[in-house]
Amino acid sequence: MPRSYGWSLFVLFGFLITVLLPACSSQPAPYIDLNALTPITPQREAEIKPLRVAVSAVISPQGTVESYTLLLDYIAEQLGRPVELVQRPTYAEVNRLVEKGDVDVAFVCTGAYLLGEREFGMEILAAPVVDGEAAYHSWLIVPADSSAQSLADLRGKTFAFTDPLSHTGRLYPTYLVYQMNDRPETFFGRTFFTYSHDTAIQSVANGLADGAAVDSLIYIHLIQREPSLAKRMRVIHKSPPFGIPPVVVSPNIRPQLRAELQAILLSMHENPTGQSALAKLDIDRFVTLESSDYDSARELENFLANIATETP
Amino acid sequence: MVSRQSWLLWTRRFWAVAGAVSIRTKILGIILGLVILLGVGLTAFVRQSLYRAMYNELELLAVSVTSDLASRSTDLILVNNLYALYELTQETRQNYPDIRYILILDKNGLPLVSTFGNALPAGLLEANQPSPEDRYRLFVFNSPEGWVLDAAVPIFDGRAGVMRVGFSETSITRTVNMVTSQLLLATLLVSTIGILSSIFLTWVLTRPILALARAAQMVGRGNFDQHVERWADDEIGELSESFNQMTADLRLAAEARRERERLRAEMVEKVISAQEDERRRIARDLHDQTSQALVSLIVQLKLVESARDKPSRSQAIADLREQLRATLNDVRRMAYDLRPGVLDDLGLTQAIQWFADQCRKNSGVEIQTRIDAACDNLPPHAATTVYRVAQEALSNVVKHSRATRAWITLGNISGTYCLEIRDNGVGFQAAPGQVHSEGLGLFGMHERIQLLGGTFELESEIGQGTIVRAILPCSPKENEA
Numbered sequence: 001m002p003r004s005y006g007w008s009l010f011v012l013f014g015f016l017i018t019v020l021l022p023a024c025s026s027q028p029a030p031y032i033d034l035n036a037l038t039p040i041t042p043q044r045e046a047e048i049k050p051l052r053v054a055v056s057a058v059i060s061p062q063g064t065v066e067s068y069t070l071l072l073d074y075i076a077e078q079l080g081r082p083v084e085l086v087q088r089p090t091y092a093e094v095n096r097l098v099e100k101g102d103v104d105v106a107f108v109c110t111g112a113y114l115l116g117e118r119e120f121g122m123e124i125l126a127a128p129v130v131d132g133e134a135a136y137h138s139w140l141i142v143p144a145d146s147s148a149q150s151l152a153d154l155r156g157k158t159f160a161f162t163d164p165l166s167h168t169g170r171l172y173p174t175y176l177v178y179q180m181n182d183r184p185e186t187f188f189g190r191t192f193f194t195y196s197h198d199t200a201i202q203s204v205a206n207g208l209a210d211g212a213a214v215d216s217l218i219y220i221h222l223i224q225r226e227p228s229l230a231k232r233m234r235v236i237h238k239s240p241p242f243g244i245p246p247v248v249v250s251p252n253i254r255p256q257l258r259a260e261l262q263a264i265l266l267s268m269h270e271n272p273t274g275q276s277a278l279a280k281l282d283i284d285r286f287v288t289l290e291s292s293d294y295d296s297a298r299e300l301e302n303f304l305a306n307i308a309t310e311t312p
Numbered sequence: 313m314v315s316r317q318s319w320l321l322w323t324r325r326f327w328a329v330a331g332a333v334s335i336r337t338k339i340l341g342i343i344l345g346l347v348i349l350l351g352v353g354l355t356a357f358v359r360q361s362l363y364r365a366m367y368n369e370l371e372l373l374a375v376s377v378t379s380d381l382a383s384r385s386t387d388l389i390l391v392n393n394l395y396a397l398y399e400l401t402q403e404t405r406q407n408y409p410d411i412r413y414i415l416i417l418d419k420n421g422l423p424l425v426s427t428f429g430n431a432l433p434a435g436l437l438e439a440n441q442p443s444p445e446d447r448y449r450l451f452v453f454n455s456p457e458g459w460v461l462d463a464a465v466p467i468f469d470g471r472a473g474v475m476r477v478g479f480s481e482t483s484i485t486r487t488v489n490m491v492t493s494q495l496l497l498a499t500l501l502v503s504t505i506g507i508l509s510s511i512f513l514t515w516v517l518t519r520p521i522l523a524l525a526r527a528a529q530m531v532g533r534g535n536f537d538q539h540v541e542r543w544a545d546d547e548i549g550e551l552s553e554s555f556n557q558m559t560a561d562l563r564l565a566a567e568a569r570r571e572r573e574r575l576r577a578e579m580v581e582k583v584i585s586a587q588e589d590e591r592r593r594i595a596r597d598l599h600d601q602t603s604q605a606l607v608s609l610i611v612q613l614k615l616v617e618s619a620r621d622k623p624s625r626s627q628a629i630a631d632l633r634e635q636l637r638a639t640l641n642d643v644r645r646m647a648y649d650l651r652p653g654v655l656d657d658l659g660l661t662q663a664i665q666w667f668a669d670q671c672r673k674n675s676g677v678e679i680q681t682r683i684d685a686a687c688d689n690l691p692p693h694a695a696t697t698v699y700r701v702a703q704e705a706l707s708n709v710v711k712h713s714r715a716t717r718a719w720i721t722l723g724n725i726s727g728t729y730c731l732e733i734r735d736n737g738v739g740f741q742a743a744p745g746q747v748h749s750e751g752l753g754l755f756g757m758h759e760r761i762q763l764l765g766g767t768f769e770l771e772s773e774i775g776q777g778t779i780v781r782a783i784l785p786c787s788p789k790e791n792e793a
Binding site: 029030031032033034035036037038039040057060061062064065086087088089 | 386387390391392393412413422423428429430431432433434435436439452453454455456457459460468471472478
């Protein structure tokens with residue numbers, strides 16, 4: 001009799017143990033008091049100050065990192081000094097960084113260069129040569145199924161600008177609209193800024209915008225990386241050549257550093273590592289350009305500036 | 313390990329307590345015990361499973377929210393849009409109440425934006441450091457607010473930093489505790505229902521048992537008129553039925569016992585009076601016959617003494633001898649009646665034969681005998697009984713039946729000894745089974761046979777004669793008398 005009681009009790013205890021034990025047994029976890037806050041100690045200055053290179057948001061920030069890493073690594077290797085990539089959402093902010101000396105070198109858009117040159121004497125360090133020429137174009141693109149044949153057909157439609165300072169993405173299409181004796185605000189049904197060219201391209205490809213003007217270099221670069229995009233868009237207009245977006249420095253840069261950087265960039269295509277870094281950006285090589293090479297762009301800007309002062 | 317002895321000891325102690333309480337308490341205890349065991353066991357089980365399921369869900373949520381935050385913050389980090397990052401963390405924290413903190417680290421592992429502001433809990437930064445190849449890394453730590461699940465997701469393959477989001481357990485614990493308390497409440501409710509139903513159950517179960525106990529007490533006091541109601545057609549109903557049957561049987565047995573006692577008392581009385589009758593008869597016989605004969609012998613002796621001549625003396629002596637012989641015969645007959653030496657000398661069969669011959673001679677009734685000599689094997693006390701029954705029955709035939717013929721049969725039939733005395737006399741009205749109503753004779757026969765374990769039967773009709781039948785088993789019981 002007691003034996004049978006023993007079995008039933010054993011089964012009962014077994015049941016309770018299987019059910020209750022896992023509830024109690026959790027492996028000891030470390031203890032952190034979330035309310036005992038200690039102030040964050042300020043970061044110690046790096047012993048070797050890195051060269052800070054700003055890249056304007058011509059393409060999306062992640063795309064920028066992907067594309068420029070090899071180039072920056074090459075510069076760091078040649079310079080014997082770490083290089084830090086700095087990105088900002090707008091061209092204006094990058095200009096501000098150059099002006100204040102917060103960055104040493106900047107890859108800026110043509111429009112931003114012209115503005116920077118005017119405002120604080122931004123200087124050209126070097127300019128890339130793409131497909132044999134140191135110039136680029138503004139291409140007007142529409143979705144593949146659009147019936148538009150020219151900018152005139154986009155009246156009343158949604159148009160995507162890239163950056164307010166972008167030469168190809170904003171200034172040139174605005175110029176075209178003024179040429180038709182109209183203003184973008186009234187000509188287009190709706191406009192919006194994408195702050196980068198690849199986003200503008202995606203907006204057109206996805207039908208978010210009925211048209212956009214983009215940097216021809218970025219367009220070609222993107223189509224190469226993503227050929228399916230070509231089927232979803234059409235180019236309906238190509239601008240005359242403008243001076244290519246340059247590599248700029250502050251007028252206050254140390255002459256020695258400026259010379260060093262220029263030498264690295266100009267001889268980059270002679271070095272295999274440099275060549276592959278250039279290939280990543282579809283750049284043949286770097287050349288020096290004069291301010292006068294940007295006259296066509298400058299004329300367009302002046303035209304727009306005059307319009308702006310004429311129209312109240 | 314508990315030894316068998318102490319186990320037994322504890323079992324006994326338990327039973328000493330549990331066995332002493334009423335059935336009501338036992339049933340109540342069993343039902344309550346089962347309900348509470350089930351309730352508590354189930355609650356613990358559900359609590360555990362729910363906790364596990366919710367924890368797994370929280371892990372999935374943590375990974376998805378943190379990954380989403382990481383991808384949404386990538387561009388913001390790359391372009392150094394700290395305010396947008398701050399807004400992103402605040403917004404996310406508002407949307408997910410389980411989030412205890414959000415911590416965005418730059419690629420050097422230093423805090424960029426955090427919901428803690430310009431300070432950090434000690435040790436939090438180092439606690440969860442995923443490598444750039446990790447899709448995510450989960451880490452659990454304890455804090456004064458309970459445990460916290462920390463999910464770390466590298467942003468832009470670690471090139472833009474690490475997103476860390478801490479999820480607190482409070483909502484899980486709250487849900488689990490709520491479910492637990494609801495389950496316990498349900499257990500309480502079921503326990504209450506259990507108590508009520510067990511009270512009803514005990515009432516249903518104990519009512520017939522208590523009725524049985526009361527009836528059993530009454531029966532114990534000798535009241536056999538108890539009848540227990542059969543409440544239900546179950547085991548207890550069967551028990552009630554059996555109890556009623558038993559009571560009825562007991563009543564019959566008690567009646568039979570009373571009747572037998574009455575008969576025994578009657579018999580003792582009759583035995584005593586029969587003894588007295590016998591003594592009176594012997595006294596009478598001695599007085600009337602033997603004394604008279606002896607007086608007559610004294611007279612005869614005087615005649616011999618006064619005889620003058622030889623021939624008359626011889627005659628007187630001859631008469632005296634004749635007288636003495638007659639007297640001697642009388643004394644012998646008296647002695648035989650008291651105890652038939654013939655039974656001892658000749659055996660049962662011969663004794664019965666001899667007695668039948670005597671009766672025929674004395675009464676003139678024609679008596680036929682058919683006696684199996686094998687019946688001499690009967691033990692002496694059984695043989696005496698058989699002889700006495702035969703003697704009594706034949707005496708009755710001779711004295712009362714006015715029969716002209718009688719038959720005696722004694723045989724060994726299929727393992728039993730059977731004695732039958734039949735006559736063609738006047739018969740009498742014998743009620744069935746009433747073998748003892750005809751006085752001591754028949755009752756005495758009946759009692760004697762019964763004492764040997766045999767049966768006694770009497771068949772008689774007015775004008776149809778009488779049959780007396782005694783059947784004895786082959787090995788009759790020892791006569792206790």
